[in-house]
Amino acid sequence: xxxxxxxxIKGQVVYKSKSLAEYEELNARWNIDAVxxxxxxVVPNDTDDVVSAVNxxxxxxxxxxxxxxxxxxxSVTEGGLIVDLRRLRTVKVDTETDTCxxxxxxxxxxxxxxxxxxxxAIPFGHVSHTGVGxxxxxxxxxxxxxxxxxxxxxxxxxxxxxxxxxxVKASNDENSDLFWAIRGGGGNFGVVTKFWFKLNxxxxxxxxxxxxPVPVAREALLEIGRQQDANAIPNELSYAVSITPNxxxxxxxxxxxVDQGKVYLEAFSKIGSPVVSVIRTAPFVQIQSQIDxxxxxxxxxxxxxxxxxxxxxxxxxDSILDSYxxxxxxxxxxxxxxLQGAVQNYSKTDTAYxxxxxxxxIIFMSILPDQKDRQAVIDWTKESIQKIEPHLYKEYINTTxxxxxxxxxxxVNYPRLLEIKKKYDPENFFRACANIKE
Numbered sequence: 001x002x003x004x005x006x007x008x009i010k011g012q013v014v015y016k017s018k019s020l021a022e023y024e025e026l027n028a029r030w031n032i033d034a035v036x037x038x039x040x041x042v043v044p045n046d047t048d049d050v051v052s053a054v055n056x057x058x059x060x061x062x063x064x065x066x067x068x069x070x071x072x073x074x075s076v077t078e079g080g081l082i083v084d085l086r087r088l089r090t091v092k093v094d095t096e097t098d099t100c101x102x103x104x105x106x107x108x109x110x111x112x113x114x115x116x117x118x119x120x121a122i123p124f125g126h127v128s129h130t131g132v133g134x135x136x137x138x139x140x141x142x143x144x145x146x147x148x149x150x151x152x153x154x155x156x157x158x159x160x161x162x163x164x165x166x167x168v169k170a171s172n173d174e175n176s177d178l179f180w181a182i183r184g185g186g187g188n189f190g191v192v193t194k195f196w197f198k199l200n201x202x203x204x205x206x207x208x209x210x211x212x213p214v215p216v217a218r219e220a221l222l223e224i225g226r227q228q229d230a231n232a233i234p235n236e237l238s239y240a241v242s243i244t245p246n247x248x249x250x251x252x253x254x255x256x257x258v259d260q261g262k263v264y265l266e267a268f269s270k271i272g273s274p275v276v277s278v279i280r281t282a283p284f285v286q287i288q289s290q291i292d293x294x295x296x297x298x299x300x301x302x303x304x305x306x307x308x309x310x311x312x313x314x315x316x317x318d319s320i321l322d323s324y325x326x327x328x329x330x331x332x333x334x335x336x337x338x339l340q341g342a343v344q345n346y347s348k349t350d351t352a353y354x355x356x357x358x359x360x361x362i363i364f365m366s367i368l369p370d371q372k373d374r375q376a377v378i379d380w381t382k383e384s385i386q387k388i389e390p391h392l393y394k395e396y397i398n399t400t401x402x403x404x405x406x407x408x409x410x411x412v413n414y415p416r417l418l419e420i421k422k423k424y425d426p427e428n429f430f431r432a433c434a435n436i437k438e
Contacts, residue, residue, distance in 0.1 A: 051161055051167060085133065103194055113285060116203075123154055134187070137192065153345070181352050188425065189424050207287060208277075220248070224338075238252070242336075305398070323380070355411075
């Protein structure tokens with residue numbers, strides 16, 4: 001139901017009943033499978049506008065959801081209010097302190113491009129049109145995780161708006177319990193309007209691209225597993241593996257001394273019989289956007305992204321390759337992101353993100369060409385996960401979708417998160433997320 005009174009802010013307020021064309025343009029999502037039908041969309045110009053939007057939603061009994069990059073299938077509402085942060089896109093690098101201010105509506109690419117000017121980077125995800133807010137509040141996994149940790153491991157402080165409309169800062173020195181909770185606890189606690197991150201040196205990187213036909217990729221994947229078993233992979237090296245219609249793409253990435261990195265990548269290039277074998281140096285910012293076209297806006301996506309407990313064994317590799325071959329439409333990818341390394345510098349309870357000892361995140365991603373394929377794709381995803389379930393941790397908050405067990409999302413940290421939720425949002429105002437509740 002649309003509220004009776006109107007909201008007046010410096011930014012933009014669009015009611016579905018009054019400006020349908022404008023509403024539909026603003027309401028577009030990356031994943032059109034996400035059902036989102038707010039009665040009003042608020043596009044704030046600043047933190048004060050966010051405060052007004054939060055107060056307005058609370059006073060009018062409207063469910064509230066937050067949009068940054070529009071990738072989430074959880075931050076949606078039926079008849080409520082969307083706070084769309086797209087105008088909060090400021091990025092400021094402080095060269096004296098090696099820190100970076102990032103406003104809550106930034107996309108990863110906004111930050112990558114600005115920090116690259118200074119030869120610096122923050123560990124972010126793989127698709128540059130992803131929103132910073134959603135990625136970071138879930139933990140934040142990406143190309144730099146093995147050498148510099150997760151996004152949340154590089155987070156210094158935030159400014160956020162609570163359910164009461166109060167603006168607070170959170171860091172290790174101020175509202176430290178809240179700061180702990182937002183580093184992996186998702187959007188349960190408020191609207192983050194500003195992030196402050198520490199910066200890390202990262203300019204040009206060494207990257208390999210090795211492509212194998214699916215039937216002959218087994219040996220290359222097993223070699224990665226053997227290197228892990230022998231502790232032969234330094235933190236400067238990480239592997240990304242994509243099983244796609246174009247073959248199995250193994251992309252080792254080296255961040256550090258180029259000559260040292262060539263030793264590892266050239267050795268890997270001799271494994272198996274890749275049909276493509278390329279080793280090159282590239283600006284890191286280029287790597288951060290190189291798969292954007294593989295995940296365009298406006299399609300129907302279905303995905304799940306649990307974590308592998310162990311290294312790549314023959315059992316796991318065979319199961320994954322077999323699952324890919326059995327996909328009902330073949331419009332899919334199985335993506336593995338190499339973890340461990342600096343991610344393990346923290347314990348499971350140091351932040352709300354608790355999958356510290358995982359070896360990989362593995363994402364089963366499908367594109368639904370037609371609604372008639374939905375159940376077959378859901379069944380394939382479920383069966384693929386079940387085949388390797390003894391080797392998995394479940395589930396990552398940023399890839400849970402709508403069906404999940406909340407205890408599996410937050411694990412050992414769930415009881416503490418619940419207590420912090422009661423303290424900062426006792427009425428469960430922020431619930432359009434992987435919701436922490438009794």
